[in-house]
Every structure is written in structure tokens, then in C-alpha cells.
Amino acid sequence: MVPVIVAVLAGAGGALAGYIARKAKESKAAQAAHQPTAGQSRPHAGRNFLYHWLAVFFHHLGGAAQAPSASAAPGPLPAQPDKTxxxxxxxxxxxxxxxxxxxxxxxxxxxxxxxxxxxxxxxxxxxxxxxxxxxxxxxxxxxxxxxxxxxxxxxxxxxxxxxxxxxxxxxxxRRQELTERIADTILHELISPRIVRDYLHRSGMVRELAERIVAASHAVVDNQDFRGDLKEIIYQRIEEEVNSPQVRQWVHDYVQREFDAWRERNPLFRSLAGRLEPFFLPRLQKLASDLLPRQALKSADLVFERLDDQLDRTVDWIARQGERIEVAVQSAIETALARVDIKSILLQQLSGxxxxxxxxxxxxxxxxxxxxxxxxxxxxxxxxxxxxxxxxxxxxxxxxxxxxxxxxxxxxxxx
Incomplete structure (x- = not known):
């Protein structure tokens, strides 16, 4: 019963990968049909990035499931004894x-x-x-x-x-009584969370699944296309933010506040500043609004240089998390089984x-x-x-x- 559960999990992962891949294609099509103009938001870019790389992750995870390690490969079935x-x-x-x-x-x-x-x-x-x-x-x-x-x-x-x-x-x-007893027997003697936990511990399936997750995560994070797409998403997000009307209005207000504060700190120039404000203040506000995106994007280039180092450290960190991932996967499976009302499912099937x-x-x-x-x-x-x-x-x-x-x-x- 437990191998069936693990096989179902692997199949669910493959189905989810297919779903995510379809969503990625849909997002690409929608994005191509509605190309944003300069300064407009790109709401589908981040979603497309997420769907695409989740599909890549599950593809690697499914590939590992199709080619299990030698330690997890089942041994030859025992020979069937002659009829007694x-x-x-x-x-x-x-x-x-x-x-x-x-x-x-x-x-x-x-x-x-x-x-x-x-x-x-x-x-x-x-x-x-x-x-x-x-x-x-x-x-x-x-x-x-x-x-x-x-x-x-x-x-x-x-x-x-x-x-x-x-x-x-x-x-x-005695149908009702018998169906309840059958359901209780199956639940407590065949697929209880304790039995599943013990089986997973003995078989090493959770360890193998954790290794697959680590390998798939490593393959994604270490992929240069992933890093390029991530930088592009960050770059687009920064560009969208600094060119948004809200940020431009904030820059205008900030320049106005600084100009007023300078005028208050320099009473000798107060009269002159009042006469020059209609001429200089709009130009200062426009200059600051135009300068901010360029400076922000230059700062992004510096961030990207450190991002590669951080991603390299992330790859090493993932490789060291095998035991923690194993514990987390086993806990997640036990929690999921405990939350599923298996008895009600069995009763529903038997009563039907x-x-x-x-x-x-x-x-x-x-x-x-x-x-x-x-x-x-x-x-x-x-x-x-x-x-x-x-x-x-x-x-x-x-x-x-x-x-x-x-x-x-x-x-x-x-x-």
C-alpha cells in the first residue's frame, strides 16, 4: 500500500509539472498578445517565470523518478512456490x-x-x-x-x-457494522500514519525523494538561463517601480520638500528663491525624475554581481540540506495522511x-x-x-x- 502512495506522489508531481508547463505556455501567449508599452506594468512576466521554472524543477524531479538509484531499485521477485x-x-x-x-x-x-x-x-x-x-x-x-x-x-x-x-x-x-469494521481494519492495520512512517524509514524512499528534490533544486538554481531570467525579472521590476506615477510623484514631492527646507534654512535667499521657484523647481523635479531610473538601474548592475555569488552559496546550501529536507518530506507525508479522512473515504466507497x-x-x-x-x-x-x-x-x-x-x-x- 505504501509503495502505491509513493508512486501516486510521483505521478502527481508529473501531472503538476504538465499543468505548470501548460500555464507557462498560456502566460507566454497572453504576454505576446498584450505586449506592454514602455512604462506599463508587465503582470504576466513574473508569473511566466514562476510557471516555467517550476515546470523545469518538476521535469528534473520526474526524470529522477524515472531513473531511480541502484539502492532504491527493487530486487528480483522471489520465485513462486509450487502449489501445496x-x-x-x-x-x-x-x-x-x-x-x-x-x-x-x-x-x-x-x-x-x-x-x-x-x-x-x-x-x-x-x-x-x-x-x-x-x-x-x-x-x-x-x-x-x-x-x-x-x-x-x-x-x-x-x-x-x-x-x-x-x-x-x-x-x-450487518452491512453497516461490517463496512465500519473493514474500514477500521484497513485504516489501523494497513495504511495508518504510523505504518507509513515506519515503512518510509525502513525503505529509504523519503531519503531518495529528498535527494531528488536537492538534485532538481540544484539543477534549477545552477542553470544560467534561470539566473538570466531572474535578473531580467528583477530588472523589469525595478524599471516598472522607478517609472511608476507613484514614484514620480514621490520624487516631485521630495524635491519640493527639500527646496522648501533649503529656503527656510537660508532666509537671505528666501525672496530670491521665491522668485526663482516657478522656473527652477519644475526643472529640478524633472531632472530628479529622469535621473532616478538611471541610477537605480546602475545600482541593479551592482546587485546582480553579488546575486551570482549569493546563488552559488545557495547551491552549496541546498546540497547540505538533505537531512532537513528528508525530515520535512516525511513530516509532510505524515501530516497529509493524518489530515485525510481515510475512514470516510473507505466508508463512502463500501457503502456505495x-x-x-x-x-x-x-x-x-x-x-x-x-x-x-x-x-x-x-x-x-x-x-x-x-x-x-x-x-x-x-x-x-x-x-x-x-x-x-x-x-x-x-x-x-x-x-
Missing amino acids: LSLRLAGVFNLLDRPLFLAGFALMGWLLTDLVLALVLPADEYAAIARVAGPVLVILGPATVGYWTNWLAIKMLFRPRRPNAVWHGLIPA KDEASLEEMLTGNVAREIVFIQTSGGLLGLLVGLAILWPPLRGGIVVFALALWLVYRSTVRRN
Whole structure:
């Protein structure tokens, strides 16, 4: 069950990568259809950058999943053992299923016929027939009854499927209780967070997934195209901000405040400044507004020089975070499993099945074994009939049963 969970996670990663790649293409198309003019915002550029490089990340992550390390590669499956004696005998005994089934109808027909013959035939003729039919009935009667008893008991577990005043199938009658118990058993014995945690710890799957994440992150951050795109996004963002109306208005207000403060600090020039303000102040504001973008972009070039060093250190830092990522991944999986209401999912799936589907689910994989239960009842009945008809066989049957028990005791596997 747990490998299935991990496989589902890998498949989800691939699906997410495909979705992100599609979104990246959509963003590129939208950006191409609505090319912004100078000074306008580029709302799709950052989104396109994010979608594109997330798709690259998941591509590397999926590539690692398709080519697992040698330590995680599954070993050869163990050879399937030969069928045990019980399975071979069950296959042979099950050949009697149809004959014993038909023998039940034959027995019922004979009992009715015997009743009629007893009424219509003379006593001596009926006695002659009874002498011939008696031994056959002694042998076939218990065999047929044994088969049909087991057949009927198995059928009564599931049928009738609808409630009624006579008999309601035992499984349908307890359907709600049984579905809850099945859900509880699966939840606590197969896919509980504790079981998943222990399995992930033993199998090393979380460690491998953490290594994939580190490798994929390293491949993205160390990619020169990624660094170029990141610098372009930062450059565009700075250019958008410094050319925005809000920033230009702030520059104008700042120059106005500084000019007023200078005039207050220099009373000798106050009168002259008042006369020159209409001429110089707008030019100073325009000069500052034009100078700010150039200076900001020059500063960005200095930042980019340090950005490469920081990204190089980030690559080294990611490589050292394997254990932390492993712990984080395992914790995330456990938290996700704990938050998912698995029991409700199981109950919903089981409750959604009708009685026929539920019967098929419970018996479909053990149909041969169920047939053996029926035929074994017929075989035991046959032995009983033979023991009644020929008393000396009783001792032989007891000795044979004791011999089987001794063979069992001497060959049973003890763990």
C-alpha cells in the first residue's frame, strides 16, 4: 500500500509539472498578445517565470523518478512456490461440485418417487427395490446432504439480499457494522500514519525523494538561463517601480520638500528663491525624475554581481540540506495522511456498492475455496455413509485420520 502512495506522489508531481508547463505556455501567449508599452506594468512576466521554472524543477524531479538509484531499485521477485498439496487436492475435489449438486436433485426426486412406489407397488416388489436402493441411499444420502448443507449455509451468508420476514442474508443484515469494521481494519492495520512512517524509514524512499528534490533544486538554481531570467525579472521590476506615477510623484514631492527646507534654512535667499521657484523647481523635479531610473538601474548592475555569488552559496546550501529536507518530506507525508479522512473515504466507497458487488468483492478471489467447502462437506458425508454401510471401515477411517494428524505435526512449519 505504501509503495502505491509513493508512486501516486510521483505521478502527481508529473501531472503538476504538465499543468505548470501548460500555464507557462498560456502566460507566454497572453504576454505576446498584450505586449506592454514602455512604462506599463508587465503582470504576466513574473508569473511566466514562476510557471516555467517550476515546470523545469518538476521535469528534473520526474526524470529522477524515472531513473531511480541502484539502492532504491527493487530486487528480483522471489520465485513462486509450487502449489501445496491442499491446493492440488482442492482442485481435484472441486471436480465433484457439479455431480454433487445434481445428486441433490436426484435424491429429492428419488425420495418423492419412493413415496409413490410405496403406495402403488405390491409389498414384495417394493421391498426388492428398497434392498437395491438402500445401500445407494446410505452412501449418497450423507454425501448429498453434506454438500447441500454447506452450499446453503454459504448462500445464506449473502442471500436473500433484501430484508424480509423469513431470512435476511447475514452479511447484508450487518452491512453497516461490517463496512465500519473493514474500514477500521484497513485504516489501523494497513495504511495508518504510523505504518507509513515506519515503512518510509525502513525503505529509504523519503531519503531518495529528498535527494531528488536537492538534485532538481540544484539543477534549477545552477542553470544560467534561470539566473538570466531572474535578473531580467528583477530588472523589469525595478524599471516598472522607478517609472511608476507613484514614484514620480514621490520624487516631485521630495524635491519640493527639500527646496522648501533649503529656503527656510537660508532666509537671505528666501525672496530670491521665491522668485526663482516657478522656473527652477519644475526643472529640478524633472531632472530628479529622469535621473532616478538611471541610477537605480546602475545600482541593479551592482546587485546582480553579488546575486551570482549569493546563488552559488545557495547551491552549496541546498546540497547540505538533505537531512532537513528528508525530515520535512516525511513530516509532510505524515501530516497529509493524518489530515485525510481515510475512514470516510473507505466508508463512502463500501457503502456505495450494492449487495451483489459487495458479495463479489468478498468472495470473488476465493471462489475456488468456497467450492471446496461445499465439496468437502460432500466427501465427509460420503465417508460417513461408507462407515455406516461397512462397519469395518470405521477403524480404517480413524487410523487414516490419526496418520494425517501425525504427518501434520511432524511437517508443520514453526516460526
